[in-house]
Amino acid sequence: MAVIDQLEQEKRAAAEAAALLVEDHTRVGLGTGSTVAYLLPALAARKLSIRCVATSPRTEAAATALGLAVEPFTVLDRLDVAIDGADQVAPDGWLVKGGGGAHLREKIVAAAAERFVVIVSSDKPVAELVAPVPLELEGFGLAATLSALGPAARLRDAAGTPDGGVLADFHGAFETPEALVARLAAVPGVLAHGLFAPALVHDVLVGWPDGVEHRRIRPRASRTLH
Numbered sequence: 001m002a003v004i005d006q007l008e009q010e011k012r013a014a015a016e017a018a019a020l021l022v023e024d025h026t027r028v029g030l031g032t033g034s035t036v037a038y039l040l041p042a043l044a045a046r047k048l049s050i051r052c053v054a055t056s057p058r059t060e061a062a063a064t065a066l067g068l069a070v071e072p073f074t075v076l077d078r079l080d081v082a083i084d085g086a087d088q089v090a091p092d093g094w095l096v097k098g099g100g101g102a103h104l105r106e107k108i109v110a111a112a113a114e115r116f117v118v119i120v121s122s123d124k125p126v127a128e129l130v131a132p133v134p135l136e137l138e139g140f141g142l143a144a145t146l147s148a149l150g151p152a153a154r155l156r157d158a159a160g161t162p163d164g165g166v167l168a169d170f171h172g173a174f175e176t177p178e179a180l181v182a183r184l185a186a187v188p189g190v191l192a193h194g195l196f197a198p199a200l201v202h203d204v205l206v207g208w209p210d211g212v213e214h215r216r217i218r219p220r221a222s223r224t225l226h
């Protein structure tokens, strides 16, 4: 089988396994990307009574077209579960996300969820995280922000985000994710970065050629039904 086809099968398998984790009458955060694209039909097929929020306009459009009830993320204060892809997954649960430019909303949704489930194909687990790390920058003072970040930060050739942010990537080396998080936090114009700490991550479902591996990163919080 071609490598691309194999990876697509792995994404589908991880996404379908994640769809089975969603319980009826819950609030669900929907991520963004090609792996989540397999989640949406699998979730819709279960015909659950769930309330969803989407991390991007494209996920919202796809989910709505499949009959999932998507609402703006303005009223709900907590989610029972959020499911999303990732660009890199480290053994300790650190993630790089944002290849699709939705990392600000994705992090807000992940942080609001009692359980954050990451779905990836077998090319995403890495020994340690490496650049590029996606950034979302404030347009006001953009040149000053880029100057503060140094030459390792480069604007992405992409449209701005739905929240008015400017997409960029950090291409430099970093010792640890914690060190880069601290460095980015010191620059006020950085609205978001694609480093997700293990404290946000409960489960990682990795699709492999012979099945789906379930990595448990942190225990889930207790869930209340709404």
Ligand code: A5P
Binding pocket: 031, 032, 033, 034, 035, 036, 084, 085, 086, 087, 097, 098, 099, 100, 101, 102, 103, 106
């Ligand atoms: C979107 O901004 C990203 O965080 C995606 O979740 C990530 O890039 C994984 O995307 P794929 O599922 O397409 O690999």
